Amino acid sequence: MSDTAISLAATASGNSCARRIARAWLRSAAWHVAPWLLPTLLLALWTIGSERGWIAPQILPPPARVYDTLVELARSGDLASHTLISVQRVLVGFGIGTLCGFALGAGLGLSRTLEAYVLPSFNAVVQIPVLGWLPFLLLLVGVGEPLKYILIAHAALVPVTLSTLQGFRQAPATLDEVARGYGYSRWQRIVHVVLPAAVPTLATGVRLAFTKAWLALVVVELVASSEGLGYLIVNGRQLFQLDLVMAAVVVVGAIGFVVNHLLDSLEARLRRGRPSAFRE
Amino acid sequence: MRFLSTLRLPRGLNRSAHQGPPPCDCVSPPPRQQRRLAKTFVASRGLLLPVVALALWSIVAALHLVKSGLLVSPLAVLQTGWQQTVSGALLRALSASLAREASGFVIGTVGGLLLGSLLGFSRIARRMVGPSFDTFKQISLFAWIPLISVWFGLGDAAKVVFLSLAALLPVTAHTCDGIHAVPRSYIEVARAFRYSRLQLVAHVILPAALPSIFTGLYLALIYSWLATLGAEYLLVSGSGIGNLLIDGSEQFRMDLVLFGIIVVGLTGWALNALARRAERALFARRPFGAS
Numbered sequence: 174m175s176d177t178a179i180s181l182a183a184t185a186s187g188n189s190c191a192r193r194i195a196r197a198w199l200r201s202a203a204w205h206v207a208p209w210l211l212p213t214l215l216l217a218l219w220t221i222g223s224e225r226g227w228i229a230p231q232i233l234p235p236p237a238r239v240y241d242t243l244v245e246l247a248r249s250g251d252l253a254s255h256t257l258i259s260v261q262r263v264l265v266g267f268g269i270g271t272l273c274g275f276a277l278g279a280g281l282g283l284s285r286t287l288e289a290y291v292l293p294s295f296n297a298v299v300q301i302p303v304l305g306w307l308p309f310l311l312l313l314v315g316v317g318e319p320l321k322y323i324l325i326a327h328a329a330l331v332p333v334t335l336s337t338l339q340g341f342r343q344a345p346a347t348l349d350e351v352a353r354g355y356g357y358s359r360w361q362r363i364v365h366v367v368l369p370a371a372v373p374t375l376a377t378g379v380r381l382a383f384t385k386a387w388l389a390l391v392v393v394e395l396v397a398s399s400e401g402l403g404y405l406i407v408n409g410r411q412l413f414q415l416d417l418v419m420a421a422v423v424v425v426g427a428i429g430f431v432v433n434h435l436l437d438s439l440e441a442r443l444r445r446g447r448p449s450a451f452r453e
Numbered sequence: 454m455r456f457l458s459t460l461r462l463p464r465g466l467n468r469s470a471h472q473g474p475p476p477c478d479c480v481s482p483p484p485r486q487q488r489r490l491a492k493t494f495v496a497s498r499g500l501l502l503p504v505v506a507l508a509l510w511s512i513v514a515a516l517h518l519v520k521s522g523l524l525v526s527p528l529a530v531l532q533t534g535w536q537q538t539v540s541g542a543l544l545r546a547l548s549a550s551l552a553r554e555a556s557g558f559v560i561g562t563v564g565g566l567l568l569g570s571l572l573g574f575s576r577i578a579r580r581m582v583g584p585s586f587d588t589f590k591q592i593s594l595f596a597w598i599p600l601i602s603v604w605f606g607l608g609d610a611a612k613v614v615f616l617s618l619a620a621l622l623p624v625t626a627h628t629c630d631g632i633h634a635v636p637r638s639y640i641e642v643a644r645a646f647r648y649s650r651l652q653l654v655a656h657v658i659l660p661a662a663l664p665s666i667f668t669g670l671y672l673a674l675i676y677s678w679l680a681t682l683g684a685e686y687l688l689v690s691g692s693g694i695g696n697l698l699i700d701g702s703e704q705f706r707m708d709l710v711l712f713g714i715i716v717v718g719l720t721g722w723a724l725n726a727l728a729r730r731a732e733r734a735l736f737a738r739r740p741f742g743a744s
Contacts, residue, residue: 190691205575208584232604286498293499294506300725301718302683304695308710312523391593396686403596410599418599426592433591 228249234416241425242416256424259390259401262318266325267386271379274330278378280335282371283363288338303328303389307396316397321390328389329382334376340371357376376440383436387429481713525708533708534715542697547716550693553609554681557616562673565621569628569669573662579629590622594680598687609691620673625631627669631662667735671728678721694720 222228223235228237246252252418277295281288303324344367352362392403394403402425409417507527513519514526537543572579572586605611635658643657652659684693694717701709 204580207580210581211585263606289498290501294502297503297718297722300721301714302679302682302721304679304686305698305714305717307686308698309704309707309714312705312707312710361556392595392683392686393597395595406596406599410602413603415600415603418603422592422596422600425596426588428590429593448611 191232231413231415238416239259239419239423242414243420246417246420254400255405255421256428257402259394260428262321262394262401263325263386263390266322266390267329267383269322270326270329270386271333271382273326274333274378274382275337275375277330279333279341281334282338282341283367292338299331303335304391304392307393311397321393321396324393325386328385332381332385333375333378336374336381337371340374340378341367343374344370373440373444376436376443380433380436380440383432384429387432391425459484460720465604522705523707525711530711530715534712537584537697537712538707543716546694546697547720549691550681550685550695553612553616553684553693554677556678557613557680557717558620558673559575559597559618560613561617561677562624564617564668565624565669566666569625569634569666572625572629572650573632579633583629586625590626593689594619594622594676595683598684602688607688611688612681612691615684615688616677616680623672623676624666624669627665628662631665631669632658634665635661652694664736667732671732674675674724674728675721678724682717 183362219233219236220229221231223230243252277291281292281295306324306327310320310323314323348370349362350365352366390401391403393404394401395407398404398407402421405421406418406425409415411423468524511527514524534543568582572582594615597618601611601615605614639657639661640653643653648656672695681693682695682698685693686699689699690694694713698710698713701707701713
């Protein structure tokens, strides 16, 4: 009798063990599937809604048509040419803005005198958003490429300048003291103490600058442009081709998403690759 | 560099640390007065650049050095501003813009607080909605305007929807982060004291998450002001400060454009100052130390 009791207990525990493993497996599967639930649900609703005629295609074209439009745009080469123009604008504007921002931020960060003279004016100018400058620049330089470069550069300049200024001010006092003890020159201290300490803040600034630059690009192209992704959106809207609008929005979102992830991983790598003295 | 001046090192090593005026060896005034003097000096140095720019602008405009209808004198901008103010056009535009901004901000903030706390408190909700939300956030906000204009028209409804969206995103993200990032030790202490769930939320999690939530609100205020301008640009109808700018640009009236820019800048500054003051008033009696 005691034997049967033991064997019964053994099978029961074996059963519950298997059940527990199954449950854990299910839970982990649900955990991995969960992020896809919402997009899938929305897509399903969208598809079914447009098939059944709940949603008028003038309001929201069916996903298949958006996809077809996207493929067609890609095949005809229009997508590539518009994307290339947009990317080129962002790269030029972002490059100019980031470089000027580094220079300005470094100047302000290293010299209290310069800061006292320039920072108040800088702060005042920053209060005016990119869109506020648009009509002013439109009158001043016209609708050409310089307008886009200036606005995108301005959008990127502000975060880079502020984060460079902040980054240059946050070198640990102890490290600076050590550097002085070793008789480092001012230049050596900047290169070996101030800059390494500023790297993470700079990286954050650059990432933020890209987000702002991409936003500025879309705005400028929506308002004043005859080519580029933003123009595709406006054009589609004017022709009431919402499939074109959505296709272009998808591309804008995808590029922003990919570049942001790249910059994210770059930032993480920069943080990890620093000398141990500078890690938090 | 503040940390440089705090160091007490031999003079030879410390030479490069001096910036600004050299320290005077004469009888120094009491430190408080000195500080005030230094403060006014710094403030006056900040004024130099704008004053020089304004002077240059006036001189160039007065001497007609540039033959262009676009170069208006500062006086003309002031006159236009006075006209706009007296005729009530400025007040109409500004109040229309600010009313839209306020309604969009309130709707977006309420939605963002609800969604953000749902995401912050529930691990499952965060797992289900979080990635989609992050992806959605990456898409430039302004790219939605054409779609919004199809769905909601060009009027106030579309603008308010857009502004709410602009306010919703930062509030949601920061509320979720703030609640999610409450230190475990706080929660453990509360558990040890047998706090009920409600007590835990009211006395531990919310106060600890408040700074982050406030950052979200602050960003929402700024973003919705940007979005107000953007909405008026891209959904052209009705009145607003953005329409004032567009009108000036279309009529080639630089004075109107410059005046509009000044108004936009001042409004942004005022919103900023308001948020800072609210933040200070709110955190003057915070239970937790700065963390």
